[in-house]
Amino acid sequence: MRGIGGGVATILVIDDDAKLRQMLRRALDDMGHESLAAADGAEGLELFARYAPPLVITDILMPNKEGIETIRELRRADPGVKILAISGSGLMGGADFLSAAKKLGADDALYKPLRPAELEAHIRELLARERTEAG
DSSP states (O other): OOOSSSSSOEEEEEOSOHHHHHHHHHHHHHTTOEEEEESSHHHHHHHHHHHOOSEEEEESSOSSSOHHHHHHHHHHHOTTOEEEEEESOSEETTEEHHHHHHHTTOSEEEESSOOHHHHHHHHHHHHHHHHHHHO
């Protein structure tokens, strides 16, 4: 499994909400994972290029480089990376951002607010899928 340290996996969190980034990093640490964090897609893509984590959790609506564009670029950079799209917007102006994210390359999607047990279950499933596909 790819990663930067001795944790179960290295997971990159991309979200423009600093409090949510910190909450996600704490939750990932509690699960035994290493975590990296970025405030937008551009910063996230730089960290991804440097560390190649097996899983990326990305918000959809962000400044500078939004989530759909980030997902497409992650998929081009590494077709095997697992991507969990998150959004608090759900349906906005008739657009379902999480459905669009899944159609454009996200492996899974969750609505905010995130519940720790639900987040952990989705992460376990995605990482198990990564191990199965790699092995």
